[in-house]
Amino acid sequence: MKIKTNIAIILMGILLVGCKQKTSEANATMSPETEASENSSATQITLEKLESSPSFSEASLKLMKPSEENITNENDSVAFNFDVKNYELGAQTNSNLTQMLANSDKGQHIHFIVDNDPYSAHYESNFKKELTPGTHYLVAFLSRSYHESVKNPNAFVAKKVTIGKTASNGPKVDLNTPTIIYSRPKGEYAGKDTENLLLDFYLLNTTLSEGGNYVKATINGQYFELTEWVPYIIKGLPKGEVTVKLELVDKDGNLLPGAFNSVERKVTLKE
Template sequence: MKKIHVTLASIMMVAVFSCKEAKKSADTTTDEMQGTEEKMAEKSSITLTKLDGSPAYEDASLVLESPENTTIATSGEIDFNFAVSNYELGAQTESENATKLANSGKGQHIHFILNNQPYSAHYEPNFKKELPDGVHHLVAFLSRSYHESVKNENSVVVKKMEIGKDPADTQGLDMEAPTLIYSRPKGTYAGTDATNLMLDFFVLNTTLSENGNKVKATINGEEFTITEWAPYVINGLPLGEVTITLELVDGNGNYIEGPFNKVTRTVTLKS
């Protein structure tokens, strides 16, 4: 009889242990589900909203006057001279957006982009740039003081520049093909500037629509589909590094081949 009592006690202990393990497993599953829900909630806190309220500047124009010849035998410092019409460089853009977004105290300017690299901002129409040997693709456009691009057919300059003797074209850009040019966000944002982040880009040789070409934006891993060429405001971002990928896709969501049609940038948000 003693052996039976021991066996029953053992069974009871195993049962108790099994119940504890089952509860532990259930608690772990619950914690995992809660963790997943928290991650989903954190992820879904990012929003992308079209920015309205900016002056259109429909008549503004930008023209590259020099260099007239974009095939230059010697690399080095090159003088760039632009003509600007119906637009005042250095002026503050008259819009409430100037108080909501990161705004340049130097005013309106030109975004000068070589090979789809981060732009340099120029507040005067004449400046110098160092260009190495090679084939370079220049895109320059007018920008409001809070870095929103002016989007009309005359506000942008697109040029292929060949620098040096027999320069190699390592990019192979077809300048007549649909092309995506990244502009904002860029750099580091602090304080109130880190609250509303503007997403802005230029598209060349294409339009965006619900059934046609689109831009896919991936912000900290969350995807957004953009069907209208316009500036957007990103909200709900955490402090620290933010990774943004822009990709030009067709009506079926397939990537449109091109050396500049997918770009990833990282910006930093500080308190």
């Protein structure tokens, strides 16, 4: 009897071990799928149109100096003088969006962009800028304190300048053809500023529409077709490095000619 009992105990032990192994294998198969589903939900990026900003339809920006296209300097520092009307530099924009988006405590300003590189912000109409010798393409526009561009035809400047006596061999850009200029997002974000990122750009010589030219935005690998020239809010971004790519394309999705019409930037989101 003892032998039969021992055999029964051994057989039950083997069955229990087998059941545990099958249960473990089943969990190993299901776990990656569940984790992928959770990660997909957690990193779903969305775009929403930003609305209710003050329009500043009467604001204007005009470049007074330098007035010439060729600038000969003994050094690389160039003095810029803008005429700003119906817009107060240094003031906080009167909008509750100052609490929702990353906002400059220095107020409204000029986004000054050289060769479609990241902008520098200027809170006064007169400033100096270091420019290397050669040909450069300047785009400047008025910005709200939370960095949204003022999109009216009198609120921007686009100009080609050559510093020194010799033009550079850099990219040839025609600022009179359809062109996209990248603005936001930019740099680093922390805390609540990571929840809503402003996606904003400036367009020259084109409109966007369904069935016409549009902007293809790629954000961490997710694609969006932007058929309206409006600011957008990016939501659902993970912490860490974020890649944003903007392309100005025709109705068939072909990149429009122009050295600036495809641009990619990286920004960082911190806790």
